[in-house]
Amino acid sequence: MTGMLAEGALLVTERGDQVEVVELLGSGGQGEVYRVRTADGGQAALKWYYPACATAEQQGIVQGLVARDFEDDRFLWPLAFVPAVADAGPGFGYLMELRPDRFRGLPALFRRQLRTSTVALLTACLQTVEAYQALHSRGIAYRDISWGNLFFDPANGDILVCDNDNAVVEGDASGIGGTMEFMAPELVRGDPGARPGTQSDLHSLSVLLFMVLMNHHPLKGRLELAIHCLDEAAERQLYGRQPVFMFDPVDSSNRPDPVEQGAVAHAWEAFPQSLRALFVHNFTVGLRDPSARVRESQWRDALRAVLDAVVECAGCGRQNATEPSATGPGACWGCGRTLVLPPRLVVITPPPRSERRILLRRGARLQQHHLVAEPARHDYGDRTLVAELVEHPSRPGRFGLLNRSDSAWTGLRTDGTTQQIAPGQTVPLRAGLELDLGPAWALVVAP
Amino acid sequence: MSAGPWQLVGGSVQGPGKPSNQDAFDAGGSGGSGSPVILAVADGHGSAAHPRSAVGARIAVRQFVRLVGELMDTARSVELPEATLLRRLMSSAQHDLPRRLAAEWRREVLDHWQRQPGEAAGPEERLLLYGTTLLGAVLTPQLFAAWQLGDGELTVVDDDGSVSQPLAPERARLGDETESLGEAHAWRSVRVHWAPIVAPGRGPRLVALSTDGLSKSFAEPDGITRFVGGLDEHLREQGLEQVRAVLSGWLGEAARHSGDDATLAAAWRNPLGTEQPGRPDESVLEESG
Known part of the structure; x- marks a missing residue:
């Protein structure tokens, strides 16, 4: 595969450190990621923007993030800005740490290509909530939360948030059009004054949590299956103009199709009412009123309580997330036996x-x-x-x-x-x- | 819509002793603005358990071409900065398209069953009768992307002449076992190749999609990559018309060796410019079942 940077190309970071391109690791939506050798003999990752994405605005964001010197092991944060050099072509990029192999992307989870557990998934959700809370508490809006940014360790639920190069200080007007299925409805509709920020992050975060736990998008029920041509207008309808939660207690028009989407209905029943209530609130009231969206602290409290209430079924061994406040045992989501608490x-x-x-x-x-x-x-x-x-x-x-x-x-x-x-x-x-x-x-x- | 740099070649030959050709393919577009190149090949499983797989393969190709065409139309019609558009397209390509392809294939197959019912009991059994693989690709001035479910080969010659198979599975499958659109949750098995073209001359110059009736005809494991490398050489030295004239003979020879239907759909970027709007030779298309 031919990338923008040749193997062996030498670049110099803004701080004056030289790096050598070793190999192309992959292509994304904004640029390519390379493995590079650093001056001290170590290795790092270099994100290099496509020409169309290497805008002055993006450069300003990256340089601002590097200057923040944000230290948090849950993020692969831009560490050094890398300007263009003559033989590497136009554009720019930034250095970050390499993503350890134990972290896997969500597509592998959605495709059932990895083994994990209820505890690991709940832990990944809790860590994700806290990671974004850490950003928001510093006045930074991520603005691009989606399944493409989150990696997790299926063994223990540790997370790593990547592609942090669209995060800006809350209120910054610089434009970003995230993935529509993660965008808050008011942004999809283009409401006057609506702008990506912490409130819209909360919607994206809820979509992400739902997808991690249920392996499905919360607004993609029967209404999506009825669309034969999923064009721009159809997407705006689904995510912006008339979004309907699959499990809206009042509006049943978008329930999961029992054949095509049976798995999500089963997953929904497997989680306790306290967690489901937050999803219902966020995807009913919260769809219409951004200020009423579930906050990170609410997610955190619910998730940690549910994590503490996981029990293995004595019959089949599956982990069950029980209702933390329940006084009696429920039934196993896998085999249906009554759980022994x-x-x-x-x-x-x-x-x-x-x-x-x-x-x-x-x-x-x-x-x-x-x-x-x-x-x-x-x-x-x-x-x-x-x-x-x-x-x-x-x-x-x-x-x-x-x-x-x-x-x-x-x-x-x-x-x-x-x-x-x-x-x-x-x-x-x-x-x-x-x-x-x-x-x-x-x-x-x-x- | 403008003429693009890509020219197309393709064909399909029925395996010897087979009652019908269970492969299907399509190739269209020029790669110019408003005319993305869309290639697809499908290999109906063909055994006694899948008696309607030729129909399943044709539906797979038709739905892939339709859905990718719609995706590209949508991308062209929205007014977004190119940077945002690429991100949206990547999400659709990796996440939405596999799910929609599987769902639309399923829908059309069950419609076909309604029109021509048989003896299978439930929907899952009916789908298996139509089981097929699918391999497809799209090329625009800004993008090369490909999708694969099941066996078959995507073989790419880059501008520097290097040959690769970006969708080759990490582990080879045993025997004739393959993933299928007829399986439940088939979308989960779709592999996706995503490679934006950032500058002229940075992308591929030949993209070839083939069913395993072609790759199985070679004694050596790297036979298919050597074949596509040779195809690139032939195209450059002898031109498109010469290759079109001999392609059905090559595929016939492959089908004779593999005992299976052999199908190829390829797009070639002529370094000398556009000769003619590209569709594969009609006489070869007629053999595609």
Whole structure:
């Protein structure tokens, strides 16, 4: 494949560092991405814009983003601006880190080409919400949220947001016409005064979350299948003039077709009411009123609660996202059997007091973010692990909480006696056991 | 609409001993403004389990040509900066077109069944009767994109003479097993090649789509890439008319060796300019089943 830059071409970043083009990695909607060798012998990725996309406006955005020096491992952020040189042709580009192989694009998920789990998908959604929240809190609107920008690790739900080169300071008027199926209705219609920003990002974010969890677009039900020629006018109708949510509780005109779209109807039923309610709100009220859209903090609270309420079906082993506030077990979405709920760990955080309810399923983990009311980030990695449910090595079926933190806990049994649980020690799981975890208190509650 | 730089050649020859040709193909356009080159070949599965696959292949080609034509018409009609347009097109090409192709094929196949009903019970069984592969491509002054479901070869000669197969699967499939438009969720198996053309001379100079009746005729695994490399050489040295005159003989020879229908649809960018608006030789088109 012939790219814009030849192998071996030498370029110099705006900071004066030389890079050498190694190979073309792929072509996108705005430019090509190359693997390059850096002056220190390392490797990086270079995005090089197509001539039509290498506008002065785009250059200004990229240089502005580089100057922001935004450090966040959830983003592949532009690190250095790379101007044109004589033998590389016109245009410009920017350096970023290479995307590690473990991160896969959403098309592979939609096409069922990778193995993942309900927990990984929910984690990916939560991390996505927090990543965009981090941007918005800095006054930056992403403006181009779509399935093409998000990569995730199907094993654990870690995410990486790529193609960040359309993000601008909120209120910046520079134009961007994102992918229409992710655009907020007011932008699709071209309403007077409507402009891409945080409010329209919230619509795009909700579409993205729906697609990750349901593998389908929320507005593409029967109405889309009835369109034989999906031209510009039809798309504007579907996404702008008359958008109808597939699961709108009042308007059933766009329900999924049972043959062509049966999978999304099944997926919808597999998620708890608290999560579905947010989608319904966003894709009914939120379609008409941008200010009423579901905020990142609402998504975050709902997603983390559902993540803590995932349980495996004892019959088929599938992970089920149960309703966090439910008192009784539901049925498995896969095999239909009644689920068996395990004990629950109820964690009370220090003020502002809040409650976390974690189902102690096999392999359940308590993380540092469970111990504070407003964590900056929900990290599910080993570095922030506090406790882990483990099975007794010689007595199968007996479980305990292993202290994986670096400080001792105090346990209070129902008979009033106390016990110190040092790092590396396990406390047997019993209903009524209270734990002083340092910053927070926890109580084991029988199912 | 303006005359474009591409000229087309194509043909299809029935395999020996087969009751009918289950391949189908189409090639049209010149690559000029308003006239995208659209190529498609389809290989109906042909075995006893797929008795209507010749119809399925023709429907696949027809729907692909229609949907890609509409996509290009839409792209031409909207007033958007080129940068935005490319992004929209990429999303449609990678995400929407495979889904719509599978859905429209399914719809037309079930319509055909309504007109000519048989004994199969449910819709899924009926679709399998029409099972086919599909390989298609589009070329405009700004874009080269291709889609593939199932076997067959997309072989590309770049401007520097290098030959590649950008849609070759990562792992070769065993025997005659192939993905099919007749399967549930067929769109998930569609592979997409996306390659905007950023400057004249940066894109391909020959794009060839063929069914596996051609590639299976070669003893060597790289036979098809060598064949297309040779086709490029013939076109440059002897011209389009000479190649059109001998193509059916080559395909007939391939069909004899592979025992299968052999089909090729190709677009060639003549370095000397446009000779004539390109459609494949009509006499060869007649053999396309």
